[in-house]
Amino acid sequence: MLFHVEMVVKLPPDMPADQVADIKAREKAYSQELQRQGKWRHLWRVAGSYANVSLFDVNDNDELQEVISGLPLFPYMDIQVKPLCRHPSSIREDNT
């Protein structure tokens, strides 16, 4: 199943710099592993903001919840999820 996910990062302004660096490094490693596994299909920065738009390809809602709640930045993000399905006019057959 494909999901469009928007994440807006809201780190506390008073979080110490070394803690910020650590959480961002862990977030990067976690997301890159999921990208290698093909579960995190696209990751785009939203220009002008500390937010991303992502496309996840996971088995079901439960797996999406597991993946997203494992994000190191999860406690510091507003997250919006939109489930996607095939558009009848799409010429793609493989949902890529």
Ligand SMILES: O=C(O)CC1=CCC(=O)O1
């Ligand atoms: O910087 C972000 O948008 C948060 C984030 C998600 C995956 C990642 O590496 O950073």
